[in-house]
Amino acid sequence: MSKHTRAAFPAGGVAWADLKAQMAQRTAADADWKSGRTAIFFFMANEEAYEVGKRAFMEHFSENALGAARAYPGIAQMERDVIDYGLDLLHAPEGGRGVFTTGGTESILLGVKSARDRHRAAGKGGAGQPLNMVMPVSGHPAFDKAAILMDVEVRRAGLRPDLRCNVDDLKGLVDENTFLIVGSAPCFPHGVIDPIGEIAAFALDRGIWMHVDACVGGWVAPFFERIGRGTPAFDFRHPGVCSMSADLHKFGFAPKPSSTVFFRDGADLERSTFRLGTWGSGMYTTATMSGSRPAGAVAAAWAVLNHLGTSGYEQAARDLSAMTDAYVAGIRAIPELELWAEPDVTILNIGSNVVDIYAVAERMRARGWIPGLTSAPRGMHTMLSMQHAPAREAWLTDMTDSIGEVRATKATSDLAATY
């Protein structure tokens, strides 16, 4: 590791114009989301929705959503609206409730906490035995993070050849100390939706909480279903689904930080709600892990949802589908490439039986792209959003050229798979 020289606390007095210039200089070499050269991190429906989100955020830039109930009833109302929209979209039954959070990780932490506490409250499990949660190997690390914080074990099931959860394998990992079963819609590495119906039926039968991690698909995959893409149902229509995480700051197209977590039974939300009245400053209550939260994110999500609405999200689903199909056709036309999975939404996992795909990725990096890498299978990963549409031809040309170089030199790569 190179030695870091600590920056001294600034003397101050730098004017905004200078700061702006310095920031531009510092970030000049950073990825430009508009170029579509970055495989993840930014999500776009269209330029207008992007502007709506940005402006709405800035309108409420200064307010703190922690104080919504007491000081900002207007923000609280927008928050309730967003939660209602999500409950409606995901077919939560009457009595379902939800929370606006700062990201997928926080939504997942809340779901895991409620599941663990319901299990404990029911007095289930072998005395002195550690609790465990069972999920496919492709589930997001946020669950492992939650497990560390809550001192529970994670058991990971294998995948079927189509890279969806192998439900038989998952069933074999479940025991009396299993408090939670997880499926993804879709999973991040391979972009496929796990067999949610099958898992949910098993969870219901065993009386175990099931959480669907729809951080990627929650706010957009329902519209894929509505436009007839054959996207499988993954929500509360399956009676075994107890909670769901769904990120607004991904395919809800809202600015960061914004996500949601929903509970079939509103009483379960109480299990992750924090309350303390004994610290000398009155009753402190949060439904989130975080305390202070940006009200701008709440306003922005509300504004983007109202700006796009049903027709806007359906159009986004059509645009994303057409773009994904065009990428898939382009990839299939390159003989050296394989798609390791059929994308359920817009995540592509691209590999090869002929060339080392990591060596291709290295050459793509040299050409200014920032591809993701997956380790099993060894693949190049990309999560397509609308800024990737204009970049398609250049991406395909650079892929073809990179593959040509790798073939010519028989290059291999010892890159480590990176998120």
Ligand SMILES: Cc1ncc(COP(=O)(O)O)c(C=O)c1O
């Ligand atoms: C399937 C899935 N779940 C959870 C998360 C975590 O979301 P966040 O980065 O907003 O915490 C991600 C992030 O990419 C994800 O893809």
